[in-house]
Amino acid sequence: MTGLRVVEICAGAGGQALGLQNAGFEHALAVELDPTAAETLRRNTNGVVVVGDVANPEVWRPADYAGVDLLAGGVPCPPFSIAGKQLGSSDERDLFAWAVEQVEVVRPRALMLENVRGLATNRFSGYRQRVLDRLTQLGYVADWRLLHAADFGVAQLRPRFVLVAMRPEDAAYFRWPEPVANHVSVGVVLRDLMAANGWKHVDDWVKLANGVGPTLVGGSKKHGGADLGPTRAKRAWEALGVDGKGVADSAPGADAPHPSERLPRLTIEMVARLQGWRAEDEWEFAGRKTSQYRQIGNAFPPPVAEAVGRVIRSALEHEGVPREILELGTDVHDPVYRALAGTEGFVSIERLIDALNEGSHASVERRLAVLAQDFEVEQQVTPTGTKYRLGHFKGFTGQDDHDRHEYMKRFRSRVS
Template sequence: MTRVTPLTSLEICAGAGGQALGLEMAGYEHAALVEFDAHACNTLRLNRPEWNVVEGDLRAFNGLPYRGQITLLAGGVPCQPFSHGGLQQGRHDDRDMFPEAIRLAGEVMPEAVMLENVRGLMDPKFQEYREYIGAGFHALGYEVAWKVLNARDYGVPQLRPRVILVALRPDVMAQYSWPEPHPEAAPTVGEALVDLMASGGWQGAQAWAEGANAIAPTVVGGSKLHGGADLGPTRAKRAWAALGVNGHKLADSVPGPDQEGMPHLTVRMAARLQGFPDTWQFAGKKTSSYRQVGNAFPPPVAAAVGRQIAEALVAATPRRRARRAV
């Protein structure tokens, strides 16, 4: 079987669609998006009614109907098992979905796999588990590459380091290269948000923007175990305060003419700092919407990696043997 044309994607743990949107920007068409959270599924349907959103447990999803039809199996599998903000139970955490990703790769046999997670997965304590993941994909005929990418290097006004796993056939991996970083393209928090801060009549917005002259810390606070919508633990709140942002809660609306002291972010502001376009809407109330934003993979980063995978597939095509029929 030759390479799938056009580019098609099967998205797992799709969340609010950050990765799916980025892959759409890179030219992929989504055959299906699998997501457990009802609010996130509603967000996907709200923004892309034509997408095939499969709401349910990934462990019950059967990939065999998609076998031979998918260019890219992609997903942001749950980060809690590896996050420094949690217990880091890894494979012993029942939220770990790497085994399901490997299972689905075997069922679907895509041209490529791209999985995203937190930087904690690269800690020495998880070396053996990374080797286990790599061995699972290797048994299916893929080579695996790992890389920590920072969102700021791809135009996102936020640091947000994320681990990306790419699994490709050996001849395609020989053509693959990680996207080139361009940190100078990322605006500061002030540059990114000044129009929103000023939109309610706050006269101090421009002065605030001049002081918010760095990129944002990682947007966090997306856990369901977290009490409400704020910008994370004490250390994160201090980093936000240095940018002139009160991180103790999110606001329902932009600052008004009578704004005093440090402003709060709105969900829309947080989404812009994640690289979402302003046209992307979030279903659910403020806390649910912010959790979706906080857990998202920035679309520009997904787009950058997705393009590199597509280019490697095209470059390898003349050299490739036809894949065996499935």
């Protein structure tokens, strides 16, 4: 172990926890809302686990962990997911902006937050720009990267959008992890589990399952049971020789039909393997089958968390040759947001067109309409045209009077 400590928020069933542990981090604390997932963490980790809303000061005090090496987490995905209508800061479950604000309190050497690829879309370019600008204000160098689990030895696509931020003296040593050379197939990864009960057709099934699986969908407490996702995902699994309409209690028996007659279903153990847990991890999931499947399906794949954790550790230990840190954070995600945020007064449409570069009135107005979903955008009509000013951010950053508090009181049992 390196002696590096991590505080993990929205820790789930421990995919990120296991990956960071394998990368050399020790958990000072893990915070998780779901009691069953928290029990999974307790069974498998040595760190302190607390249950409750991570934004509730009665659950934990971020200031108690000031100076920790890494603040990490997989904050709720629905605010940015296409399936969740991409409400962003208008979704009461959004904790991304709140997590960024904790950097001012905790002052970690590094921050790592992961979420769905929806956060990488144009819909959230202003949101991302605000995150980068806020971290810059706090003295950190930040960068985003879309990582695919299949590039790190996981037999599943599972794209995740990852944010890493560090202080300049450490950021100079940070480099994103390099993908592995070859992808591994579903059949190869699951052969031993699918053959556990002596299924005589297992090798024919392995040939059929010769590809990377689609993203596993863990679902929420409000929707669905233990199956492999919506219709499109089920069709993709069917093409790989898997019946995605449910999760089996056991592997096929010795006399189970050939996959051309009846496709096998995955077991919980197989789903965990596809998410990146290995047999040697000996990870024990608490709860019933549907809960276990949800915990696994919503997890950050351990190999991806480990890969990112290792390069963060290397940067914190100043391994390798430092480089110019400007390379890590020079991209402007939303020039219109940047132009508005850079002044306290109103900005003319002409200046915003110039900021957008090759933009037009229509393109700026579309950009402003998107920004208005996450920020108050004020207008001032003048004889020479309309001017705009960026108002308050609508998201939750810890405000005592935010709608999120009432939402959590009413619907906490349904939030996942």
